[in-house]
Amino acid sequence: MPRDGTITRTTIMDSAQSLILGQGFSATSVDKVIEQAGITKGAFFHHFKTKADLALALVERYANLDQAHLDMNLVRAEELARDPLQQMLIFIGLLKEEMAGLTEPFPGCLYASFCYEAQLFDDNTHTVIQNMMLEWRRRLSSKFVDIIDLYPPKLDIAPESLADMALVIYEGAFILSKTLKEPVTTAEQLGHYRNYVELLFETPAE
Amino acid sequence: MPRDGTITRTTIMDSAQSLILGQGFSATSVDKVIEQAGITKGAFFHHFKTKADLALALVERYANLDQAHLDMNLVRAEELARDPLQQMLIFIGLLKEEMAGLTEPFPGCLYASFCYEAQLFDDNTHTVIQNMMLEWRRRLSSKFVDIIDLYPPKLDIAPESLADMALVIYEGAFILSKTLKEPVTTAEQLGHYRNYVELLFETPAE
């Protein structure tokens, strides 16, 4: 077996990601990454053709984890209930519980980090992020379409924008949580999202 | 009095801010700023002792505008209604209408931009941002306390986290809007926030 470079590659990516979430991509120099990773420039540019290539690899890995995370929680919710509204409420509850136990703010989202340095990245990198945001929209709005069918909502709402709200809450809560150093914010805000869905579709007591 | 440098200073800050919202603070070199502003390095470092000094000046100006914006819309809402719930719904409606007419995504929020490059800035800069976030929380949660007094909410909620939701929606919606290049997102999401408040406190039909 050849020397396994996947460990080195993973170490580089882990180091880079934690640096990027703290100081942004631009300020995360290759020198800082290799120092953090404990390797050399030769090793870095063996694994990544350019620094932009690292950025792409990072968002691809992040999006893959995000996809798996989305799939897993949707499947779990669908296993725990048959009714689409119950599934959605359970799904949001699962997301909330993940964030509820944090003792320090979530380190942040790579999508948001790259969003405010967007002009530094190429189209491939942007597309990966856009597609993953659209995937959240597709998956959740499809569920909301089923819900609207069964439970006439109290207000006229578009399922896509209701689906978007999940990511909106995540991204916004991360920013407040990081800035104010309050770990509970994200779980609290996901709780409001769940409340909103509940109130929108609940059948009035008769 | 010698030449009036306030125009130059403003031009520098405007150029810097638009560059920062597109590519982040770190990638926004002083050279790029002075090129965009059409001035020289001498002028730049006459007005700002360091690049970090520019960052502080930018967030201070941004926070002052934010404060005025918050004040103005709260006053307008209080002029248009006496009931605190109606005031809050009008207030959110005013924010929504500001965003509803955009033909391209809002350029973004300086708080969020700095949040993901946080380690580059000093405590003064952070404090300005934190104080403005806490100001939003104070002002809106005070209103929500009044609302809760008058309209027993359907669910048990903390007024602070309900107040935080305004900024959360803003910051999150900006990120989706910028990434997906969809200008309507922010107004849509503020609409959901208004819906949520409405549903939480509405008096059930009898």
Next chain:
DNA sequence: TTAAACATACCGACTAGTTGGTTTGTTTAA
């Protein structure tokens, strides 16, 4: 079995250009 040929992983000095910041001097208006 063995050794030559090859492939991958990695090292670290080097380069051309950029970075924030300084220095020295000039222009402008009161």
Next chain:
DNA sequence: TTAAACAAACCAACTAGTCGGTATGTTTAA
């Protein structure tokens, strides 16, 4: 005349990326 407002040349440190070389394996053919 004076002091703020600006210009332009300059600097040391840092930037991403290159390149020749080495170390450690795998494959192939006799």
